[in-house]
Amino acid sequence: MGQNLSEEKCVACRGDAPKVTPEEKELLSRQIPEWKIVEKNGVEMLERKYEFPDFASALMFTERVGKLAENEKHHPSILTEWGKVTVWWWTHKINGLHRNDFIMAAKTDSLYQPLLKDYIES
Numbered sequence: 001m002g003q004n005l006s007e008e009k010c011v012a013c014r015g016d017a018p019k020v021t022p023e024e025k026e027l028l029s030r031q032i033p034e035w036k037i038v039e040k041n042g043v044e045m046l047e048r049k050y051e052f053p054d055f056a057s058a059l060m061f062t063e064r065v066g067k068l069a070e071n072e073k074h075h076p077s078i079l080t081e082w083g084k085v086t087v088w089w090w091t092h093k094i095n096g097l098h099r100n101d102f103i104m105a106a107k108t109d110s111l112y113q114p115l116l117k118d119y120i121e122s
């Protein structure tokens with residue numbers, strides 16, 4: 001498992017679901033090299049900043065990430081600014097990182113280049 005994280009489904013995550021082990025964290029991180037693991041209030045999260053040519057395209061990306069979150073029932077924090085969107089993924093129910101978060105980060109990455117391409121061509 002784990003060759004194509006963006007194609008895995010996000011599984012329903014219960015409160016007793018396992019956090020990723022340090023070994024899994026290391027392996028999964030290699031598939032999402034642009035993401036950093038940060039800690040906020042003692043909770044580990046995945047964080048990535050995406051860049052855009054203006055506010056409208058940043059907002060379109062935010063909307064697409066929001067739809068992805070609703071489809072997968074797993075929801076990020078998103079900060080939308082002029083020319084950039086910062087996304088954080090973690091699992092609220094376990095206050096930390098689950099495999100789901102790495103799946104969602106990979107899926108988020110897969111939305112980025114197509115949006116830029118559509119936007120520039122339109």
Ligand SMILES: C[C@H](O)[C@H](O)[C@H]1CNC2=NC(N)=NC(=O)C2=N1
Nearest residue numbers: 073074075076090091092093094
């Ligand atoms: C019932 C519903 O699926 C859950 O409450 C979901 C909603 N979205 C979620 N999103 C994230 N990131 N973590 C969760 O634990 C979580 N729980």
